[in-house]
Amino acid sequence: MDNQLFIYNSLTRKKEEFKALNPPHVGMYVCGPTVYGEAHLGHARPAITFDILFRYLQHLGYKVRYVRNITDVGHLENDQDEGEDKILKKARLESLEPMEVVQYYTNSYHRSMRQLNVLDPSIEPHASGHIIEQQAFIDKIFENGYAYEKNGSVYFDVEKYNKKYKYGILSGRVLEDLQANTRTLDGQDEKKNPFDFALWKKASPQHLMHWPSKWSEGFPGWHLECSTMGTKYLGDEFDIHGGGMDLLFPHHECEIAQSTAANGKSAVRYWMHNNMITLNGQKMGKSLGNAVSLDNFFSGDHKLLAQPYSAMTIRFFILQAHYRGTLDFSNEALISAEKGLERLFRGMDTLEKIRATQDGYKAEQLKQKLYKALNDDLNTPVLISHLFDGLKQINQLKEGKISIDDKNLEELKKLYHDFVINILGLTKEKKEEGSGLTSELIDTILRLRLEAKQNKDFETSDRIRDALSALGIEIKDKKDGSDWEIR
Numbered sequence: 001m002d003n004q005l006f007i008y009n010s011l012t013r014k015k016e017e018f019k020a021l022n023p024p025h026v027g028m029y030v031c032g033p034t035v036y037g038e039a040h041l042g043h044a045r046p047a048i049t050f051d052i053l054f055r056y057l058q059h060l061g062y063k064v065r066y067v068r069n070i071t072d073v074g075h076l077e078n079d080q081d082e083g084e085d086k087i088l089k090k091a092r093l094e095s096l097e098p099m100e101v102v103q104y105y106t107n108s109y110h111r112s113m114r115q116l117n118v119l120d121p122s123i124e125p126h127a128s129g130h131i132i133e134q135q136a137f138i139d140k141i142f143e144n145g146y147a148y149e150k151n152g153s154v155y156f157d158v159e160k161y162n163k164k165y166k167y168g169i170l171s172g173r174v175l176e177d178l179q180a181n182t183r184t185l186d187g188q189d190e191k192k193n194p195f196d197f198a199l200w201k202k203a204s205p206q207h208l209m210h211w212p213s214k215w216s217e218g219f220p221g222w223h224l225e226c227s228t229m230g231t232k233y234l235g236d237e238f239d240i241h242g243g244g245m246d247l248l249f250p251h252h253e254c255e256i257a258q259s260t261a262a263n264g265k266s267a268v269r270y271w272m273h274n275n276m277i278t279l280n281g282q283k284m285g286k287s288l289g290n291a292v293s294l295d296n297f298f299s300g301d302h303k304l305l306a307q308p309y310s311a312m313t314i315r316f317f318i319l320q321a322h323y324r325g326t327l328d329f330s331n332e333a334l335i336s337a338e339k340g341l342e343r344l345f346r347g348m349d350t351l352e353k354i355r356a357t358q359d360g361y362k363a364e365q366l367k368q369k370l371y372k373a374l375n376d377d378l379n380t381p382v383l384i385s386h387l388f389d390g391l392k393q394i395n396q397l398k399e400g401k402i403s404i405d406d407k408n409l410e411e412l413k414k415l416y417h418d419f420v421i422n423i424l425g426l427t428k429e430k431k432e433e434g435s436g437l438t439s440e441l442i443d444t445i446l447r448l449r450l451e452a453k454q455n456k457d458f459e460t461s462d463r464i465r466d467a468l469s470a471l472g473i474e475i476k477d478k479k480d481g482s483d484w485e486i487r
């Protein structure tokens with residue numbers, strides 16, 4: 001590979017040069033959604049972050065097997081080992097079969113992801129489809145002495161594990177400190193230690209989703225599915241595991257413990273975590289009333305939203321921040337992202353109209369900058385700023401202030417196509433209200449105005465200018481036509 005990609009590994013807390021375990025193949029696992037509600041912004045960020053990595057690795061010539069799971073069983077309220085299953089709760093409230101809830105919200109998630117132009121993963125396994133594999137995984141942990149059974153439930157013995165391996169290597173937490181700061185919750189007295197976590201839970205009589213096992217009629221613990229399905233499809237050791245920062249502890253910490261206890265080694269070489277999203281400065285959450293679904297954004301149908309925002313505006317907005325930084329959504333920021341994206345596509349339209357003349361502009365420097373930005377831990381905001389800088393040259397080329405030969409023009413077009421369309425995954429939208437058509441319509445109107453001017457019909461040409469101005473479209477006259485901009 002010519003391009004050396006550096007990524008921030010949450011495990012070592014360093015930016016490291018990415019080296020595939022078995023090049024050109026890369027195994028990548030990302031924790032997908034628990035399907036009990038509409039897809040919202042919190043789902044969009046990890047999906048888009050790892051979509052960029054998926055696309056970029058392929059662009060660099062890797063063959064990527066990308067596994068993103070669907071959690072449809074075992075994820076209990078508050079991410080604890082007690083409480084109601086999130087999906088069962090929804091099923092009870094809506095008088096549905098749990099699998100109806102799973103199907104409905106899986107469909108809704110897929111729809112939103114396609115609108116956001118997130119590529120489908122190579123494999124999308126469901127936790128409920130891997131019960132036998134999860135039971136076999138528990139057997140391995142048992143054989144190695146890191147699990148114990150109590151009243152039909154099986155727990156992971158964190159204290160024992162911590163003596164041989166260290167628990168907390170990913171989050172940097174120390175077990176003794178954790179223990180000192182924890183109170184025992186009701187119903188957790190089955191555990192030897194409050195930090196032990198469930199591998200298998202015996203189902204209570206009201207619990208609808210349960211499977212037979214040697215321990216009890218029950219269901220797997222939430223953390224187990226990812227260890228099981230990750231290693232099933234990617235091998236005992238694989239390249240990249242991603243997810244939101246909220247999953248780092250305990251979910252991913254427990255995954256490391258499970259894989260190490262079962263197979264003697266942590267399955268993952270590079271851990272990557274995207275940061276969280278806030279909405280108007282507040283953490284998103286249903287209890288705060290600010291959980292806005294992606295469909296709400298697309299329709300504009302929510303009290304916090306000033307207008308609808310297209311899927312590409314949301315995607316572009318997310319990419320304008322580095323994935324490890326927090327990101328605050330506000331109407332102002334989204335409106336400016338919408339304008340920025342329009343400007344980018346208008347620049348690309350202009351690029352298509354440029355004709356090569358003679359040696360002049362060289363695309364090489366821009367190319368180096370674009371790769372350097374993404375190779376530096378997927379720095380999409382820097383990448384986007386270089387793409388905007390390039391628009392200035394494109395305008396100069398259009399105005400004939402600088403020249404370009406055929407080879408460099410082709411290279412420049414290829415760069416924009418590769419980075420904007422293929423890697424950032426941004427596509428030009430045809431909006432229903434016609435703004436997708438806006439560019440072409442305005443260009444047509446301006447051509448008519450130019451004809452009027454050439455015929456010395458200044459009254460018509462001024463009327464067209466005033467009418468466009470009233471719509472917020474500003475016209476700048478030049479000697480051979482005019483430019484326009486939406487204010």
Ligand code: ZN
Pocket residue numbers: 030031032226251
């Ligand atoms: Zn997971």
